[in-house]
Amino acid sequence: MRNNEAAAKHHRLIYLLTVAQRRLQRWMAAQPSSEVTPAQAGLLFILGKQDGVLMGEAGAALDMRPAGISGLVDRSAAARLVERRADREDGRAFRVWLTPKGRTVLAQAKTDAAKINAALTDGFTAAEIDIVARWLTSIQDKFPRGQED
Numbered sequence: 001m002r003n004n005e006a007a008a009k010h011h012r013l014i015y016l017l018t019v020a021q022r023r024l025q026r027w028m029a030a031q032p033s034s035e036v037t038p039a040q041a042g043l044l045f046i047l048g049k050q051d052g053v054l055m056g057e058a059g060a061a062l063d064m065r066p067a068g069i070s071g072l073v074d075r076s077a078a079a080r081l082v083e084r085r086a087d088r089e090d091g092r093a094f095r096v097w098l099t100p101k102g103r104t105v106l107a108q109a110k111t112d113a114a115k116i117n118a119a120l121t122d123g124f125t126a127a128e129i130d131i132v133a134r135w136l137t138s139i140q141d142k143f144p145r146g147q148e149d
Contacts (some may be wrong), residue, residue, distance in 0.1 A: 029121065045106070048098070055094045081105055
């Protein structure tokens with residue numbers, strides 16, 4: 001069951017996706033309980049699953065280029081959320097580790113994310129959310145990283 005081109009134009013998907021992303025990020029950043037930006041929260045989630053990841057691995061997981069992940073780690077380190085350490089086996093590479101403050105902020109970010117996800121899915125069935133998730137994931141396949149260069 002494929003959408004025809006006319007139906008896809010009617011929904012203004014690019015506009016809706018862009019506005020939704022901006023509004024959600026602004027709303028999240030404005031929350032009083034939020035000590036971190038959405039990007040910093042993403043980094044904390046990655047480190048919560050595997051502390052000490054290589055910066056390049058964290059960047060890939062967040063779909064960021066080297067300069068972007070470097071800046072994010074710098075800002076997160078300045079906020080004492082993470083610590084950057086040279087890799088023991090490759091002196092050119094760096095690993096990122098959670099600090100005690102980062103662990104505390106991660107716990108709050110998990111609580112906040114659960115509330116936001118509940119608000120995002122409110123009024124939709126699990127089947128509808130599965131379709132939305134499948135559609136959003138398909139965007140990554142249709143427009144793979146690196147093709148924008």
